Amino acid sequence: MPGAPHPFDAALRLTAIGDAGDGRFAGHTSLAYANMIGPFGGITAAALLNAVLLHPARLGDPLALTLNYAGPVADGAFEIAARTARTNRSTQHWTVALTQGGETAATATAITATRRTTWSATDIACPDVPPADDVPPAAGMKRVAWTGNYDLRFVDGAFPELSGDEHRSSASRLWVRDLPPRPLDFAALTALCDIFFPRIYLRRRRFTPAGTVSMTVYFHADRALLAAQGSEPVLAAARAQHFGSGYFDQSAEVWSRDRVLLATSHQIVYYKD
Amino acid sequence: MPGAPHPFDAALRLTAIGDAGDGRFAGHTSLAYANMIGPFGGITAAALLNAVLLHPARLGDPLALTLNYAGPVADGAFEIAARTARTNRSTQHWTVALTQGGETAATATAITATRRTTWSATDIACPDVPPADDVPPAAGMKRVAWTGNYDLRFVDGAFPELSGDEHRSSASRLWVRDLPPRPLDFAALTALCDIFFPRIYLRRRRFTPAGTVSMTVYFHADRALLAAQGSEPVLAAARAQHFGSGYFDQSAEVWSRDRVLLATSHQIVYYKD
Numbered sequence: 049m050p051g052a053p054h055p056f057d058a059a060l061r062l063t064a065i066g067d068a069g070d071g072r073f074a075g076h077t078s079l080a081y082a083n084m085i086g087p088f089g090g091i092t093a094a095a096l097l098n099a100v101l102l103h104p105a106r107l108g109d110p111l112a113l114t115l116n117y118a119g120p121v122a123d124g125a126f127e128i129a130a131r132t133a134r135t136n137r138s139t140q141h142w143t144v145a146l147t148q149g150g151e152t153a154a155t156a157t158a159i160t161a162t163r164r165t166t167w168s169a170t171d172i173a174c175p176d177v178p179p180a181d182d183v184p185p186a187a188g189m190k191r192v193a194w195t196g197n198y199d200l201r202f203v204d205g206a207f208p209e210l211s212g213d214e215h216r217s218s219a220s221r222l223w224v225r226d227l228p229p230r231p232l233d234f235a236a237l238t239a240l241c242d243i244f245f246p247r248i249y250l251r252r253r254r255f256t257p258a259g260t261v262s263m264t265v266y267f268h269a270d271r272a273l274l275a276a277q278g279s280e281p282v283l284a285a286a287r288a289q290h291f292g293s294g295y296f297d298q299s300a301e302v303w304s305r306d307r308v309l310l311a312t313s314h315q316i317v318y319y320k321d
Numbered sequence: 322m323p324g325a326p327h328p329f330d331a332a333l334r335l336t337a338i339g340d341a342g343d344g345r346f347a348g349h350t351s352l353a354y355a356n357m358i359g360p361f362g363g364i365t366a367a368a369l370l371n372a373v374l375l376h377p378a379r380l381g382d383p384l385a386l387t388l389n390y391a392g393p394v395a396d397g398a399f400e401i402a403a404r405t406a407r408t409n410r411s412t413q414h415w416t417v418a419l420t421q422g423g424e425t426a427a428t429a430t431a432i433t434a435t436r437r438t439t440w441s442a443t444d445i446a447c448p449d450v451p452p453a454d455d456v457p458p459a460a461g462m463k464r465v466a467w468t469g470n471y472d473l474r475f476v477d478g479a480f481p482e483l484s485g486d487e488h489r490s491s492a493s494r495l496w497v498r499d500l501p502p503r504p505l506d507f508a509a510l511t512a513l514c515d516i517f518f519p520r521i522y523l524r525r526r527r528f529t530p531a532g533t534v535s536m537t538v539y540f541h542a543d544r545a546l547l548a549a550q551g552s553e554p555v556l557a558a559a560r561a562q563h564f565g566s567g568y569f570d571q572s573a574e575v576w577s578r579d580r581v582l583l584a585t586s587h588q589i590v591y592y593k594d
Contacts, residue, residue: 111568112535112589114387116430118407118414133418133425134391138567139534139591141391141428143416145406152406155414155430157389159535159589163566166594169524170563171491218444251442261412262385262432264537266570266589268563289574290443290541290582293436294411295384297539297585299572301562309563312570314587316385316432316539318412321439 054230055080055197056239059091060098062128071130073099077123081194086121088194089260090242094235096144096156099130101234107140108162109271110234114264116155122148130158138162163270174307177203180223180281198243199227199281207245210255218247218288218298229279232310234267237274240284240302241265241313247288247298248319256319261295263315273308280305294318327503328353328470329512332364333371335401344403346372350396354467359394361467362533363515367508369417369429372403374507380413381435382544383507387537389428395421403431411435436543447580450476453496453554471516472500472554480518483528491520491561491571502552505583507540510547513557513575514538514586520561520571521592529592534568536588546581553578567591 052058059078066072081091093115100106126148133141139161146154177183183201205220224243226236246258269277286300300313326334332351339345354364366388373379399421406414417429450456456474478493497516499509519531542550559573573586 112389114430114535114537116385116406116414116432119409133389133428136392141389141425143428152414155406155416157387157428157430157535159389161534161568163568164594166565166567166592167525168565170565171524171560172562251444252440261434262387262430262537264387264535264587266568266587268565268568268570270566287444289445289585292439292441292443292541293543294439295434295436295539295541297541299587312562312587314537314539314572314585319439321437 054228056226056230056236060095060235062098062102065127068104071099071103073102073128074125075128076125077121079193080197083194084192089117089263090239091194092121092146092154093242093263094239096128096146096154097158097238098235099128099144100142100158100160103130105132106160107135108138108160110158110267111161112159112264112266113238114157114262116262117260118155119151119153121153126153170309172301174303175221175283175285177221177283183223197227199225201281205250208250208253210249210253212253215251215253218251219286220244220250221285223281224284225279225281231279232274232277232282237267237269237302237311238265240282241300241311243284244286244298244300246317246319247286247296248291251288251291258317258319260315260317263313265311265313267311269310273304273310277304282310327501329499329503329509333368333508335371335375338400341377344372344376346375346401347398348401349398350394352466353470356467357465362390362536363512364467365394365419365427366515366536367512369401369419369427370431370511371508372401372417373415373431373433376403378405379433380408381411381433383431383540384412384434385432385537385539386511387430387535389535390533391428392424392426394426399426443582445574447576448494448556448558450494450556456496470500472498474554478523481523481526483522483526485526488524488526491524492559493517493523494558496554497557498552498554504552505547505550505555510540510542510575510584511538513555514573514584516557517559517571517573519590519592520559520569521564524561524564531590531592533588533590536586538584538586540584542583546577546583550577555583
C-alpha cells in the first residue's frame with residue numbers, strides 16, 4: 049500500500065476539468081505551503097508549470113517559465129488553464145493562467161523544448177562553499193509554514209535580525225532540499241528558484257512588506273541531470289541588483305550537489321518603504 | 322511642416338483595429354530594422370510593448386516585460402492584441418500576442434505600475450569604461466540592416482572574427498544610441514535590451530545559427546530619468562551564464578550616461594552546434 053504523497057506532490061495535485069486536451073485543471077492551495085499571506089510563490093509557480101507538464105500535447109521539457117503574480121491567491125480551490133500558443137519542431141510556447149472565482153490571480157508563459165547534446169560551457173562560477181553536511185540547518189520560521197517543508201542550510205545571508213543598520217550585501221547562499229527529501233524534478237526546481245526571502249530584509253534590516261511580482265526561470269538541467277541529483281541538497285544563491293521606486297530585481301542560480309548549473313532565475317519584487 | 326518620423330517610430334507605428342479599448346492593433350514590419358531573417362528581435366519586443374503603451378486603459382508605466390519569440394515574423398503586416406489580465410491599485414498585468422495570418426509569432430506578458438519614491442540602492446557596479454566620446458563607433462554590419470539604426474561603440478566584446486580558437490569571455494560593453502539620435506523612451510529602452518549579438522559568436526568564434534527564444538526586461542527607469550537621458554548614448558553590458566543542450570542564457574544591464582541603472586534584462590537563446 050503506498051504511503052501518503054509528499055506534501056509537495058499533494059500541493060501540486062491537479063485534476064483535469066473536461067477533456068484533458070483542453071488544458072483546464074482544478075487544484076487547491078495547501079496549508080503546508082502557506083506563506084504569511086496566501087501560498088508560497090514557489091508553489092504557485094510550480095502549480096502553473098505542472099499544468100503544462102500534465103498537458104497531453106506537451107512537447108519536450110521546460111526551457112523557460114515566466115510567472116506573473118497578478119493578485120492574491122486565496123486559500124481554497126483554483127483553476128489553471130494551459131494552452132499552446134504555438135508548436136514548432138523542437139519548441140512549444142504556452143500561455144497559462146490561474147483563476148479563482150473567474151478572477152485571474154497569476155499568469156504565465158512557458159516554453160518547452162526537446163534538447164540535444166551540444167557544445168557546453170558555464171561562464172559563471174559556482175559559489176565556493178562547504179558541502180551541505182558541513183552547514184547546520186536553519187531553524188524554521190514559525191510564522192511561515194512553507195519553510196517547514198525545506199531543509200535550509202545558509203552559508204551566508206541567512207534571515208537577519210530585523211533591526212540595526214543597513215547591511216552592505218543582499219546576497220544569500222544556501223544548501224536546500226525538500227523535507228522530507230524528494231527527488232528533484234522540474235516542478236520542485238521551479239519552486240526552489242523562489243526560495244529566497246525578500247532581499248530588502250537583508251539589505252535594510254527592517255520589516256518591509258514585499259512580494260514577488262514576476263519571476264523567470266531558465267532551465268539548464270535536463271531529466272538526466274535531475275535524476276542524478278536525486279534528493280540531495282542543491283546550492284542556491286541570490287542577490288539583488290537594484291532597489292528603487294518600490295521595486296527591486298533579484299538574480300539567482302541553483303546548482304547541483306556536483307556543482308553543475310541546474311537553473312538561473314530572476315525576479316522583480318514589490319516593496320513598501 | 323513636420324519631417325519624416327524617426328525610423329524607430331515608423332517601425333513601431335500601430336493603428337487601432339475597431340474600438341481602441343479592444344487593444345487590437347495593426348502594424349507592419351520595417352526593412353530598416355530587418356535582421357538576417359525577419360525583424361530585429363528588439364523592434365518586435367518594442368512593438369508588443371507599444372500596444373500596451375497605446376492601450377487607453379493602461380495604468381502606470383512599464384515595470385516588467387517578457388517577450389517570447391514563438392516563430393518567425395515574416396516581412397509584412399502583423400496584428401498585435403493586448404489585453405489586461407488584471408488591474409490592481411498600483412499594478413496592471415497584460416497579456417499580449419503578435420499574429421500573422423492568424424498564427425502566433427510572439428507572445429508577451431507585461432506589467433505596468435505606478436511608481437513612487439522609496440529608499441533606493443544599486444547593488445551592482447556600473448562598468449568602469451571611458452565616456453562614449455572616447456570610444457570609436459563600430460562599422461555597421463552590412464548583412465544586418467538594423468545595426469545601421471544604432472551608433473554602437475564597443476569598449477570590449479565587439480563582433481569578433483568568426484574564426485580561430487574559443488574565447489574565454491562572452492561579455493560585451495558598449496555605448497549605444499539610436500541613429501539618428503532620438504530621445505530615450507520605454508520602447509527604445511526595450512529594443513536596446515536586445516542590442517547584443519549572440520554571445521556564442523564571442524565565445525566560440527565561429528558562425529552558429531542562433532536566435533532569442535525569450536527575453537525579460539525589468540524597467541528601473543521612470544519617465545523623469547528617461548527624460549534626463551535625452552538622446553545621449555547609454556552604456557549596455559551583457560554576458561552569457563551557461564551554454565548547454567542547444568540554449569544559452571544571457572544577462573544584461575543598460576545604464577544612463579550618468580551611470581544610473583535604467584534596466585536589467587535576461588534572455589535565453591537557441592543555438593545550433
